[in-house]
Amino acid sequence: MAAPNGDDVGEGTDPHVHVQADLGGAAVSRQITAATFGLAADAPARVSTGCGLTVAYARTSTRPGSVTCLACREYAHRRHLDAAAWAEQWRRQPTTDADLAAHAARAAAHHRDLARQFADPRR
Ligand SMILES: [Zn+2]
Numbered sequence: 001m002a003a004p005n006g007d008d009v010g011e012g013t014d015p016h017v018h019v020q021a022d023l024g025g026a027a028v029s030r031q032i033t034a035a036t037f038g039l040a041a042d043a044p045a046r047v048s049t050g051c052g053l054t055v056a057y058a059r060t061s062t063r064p065g066s067v068t069c070l071a072c073r074e075y076a077h078r079r080h081l082d083a084a085a086w087a088e089q090w091r092r093q094p095t096t097d098a099d100l101a102a103h104a105a106r107a108a109a110h111h112r113d114l115a116r117q118f119a120d121p122r123r
Contacts, residue, residue, distance in 0.1 A: 016069040017061050018049035019076045024062035050075030064117035073118045080115035084108045 043057050051071035061067050067076065084107075090096060091104035 019072040021048040077118040080111040084111035
C-alpha cells in the first residue's frame with residue numbers, strides 16, 4: 001500500500017527482507033558498467049519488490065537464504081523457473097550452436113537451482 005508521497009505505509013514496522021522486482025538485474029548491470037567502463041553508479045535508495053512494495057534497497061537481497069518475505073520468495077521462485085524455461089528453449093533451438101547450447105544449459109540449471117532455494121531456503 002503506497003502513501004501519496006510514494007512511500008509504503010508501515011514499512012517502518014516491516015521486518016522482512018524482500019527481492020527486487022528485477023531480481024537484482026539492475027545491480028548486475030551496474031556492476032558490469034563499473035567493470036567495463038570504470039564507472040560506479042550508486043545503488044538506488046528505493047526499489048520495487050516482487051511483492052509489490054517499494055522499500056529501501058538495503059531491505060532487499062538476491063540470496064535465497066536471506067529473503068524472509070513469503071510473497072517475494074514465491075515471486076522469485078516463479079521468475080527463476082521462467083528464466084530456466086527460457087534458457088531451455090534457447091538450448092533446443094536448431095540454430096543454437098554447441099557452445100551456446102552448453103551455456104544455455106548451465107543458465108537453466110543455475111535458475112532451477114535458485115528456484116529450488118527460494119522454494120525451500122534450507123536446501
Ligand atoms: Zn516482499
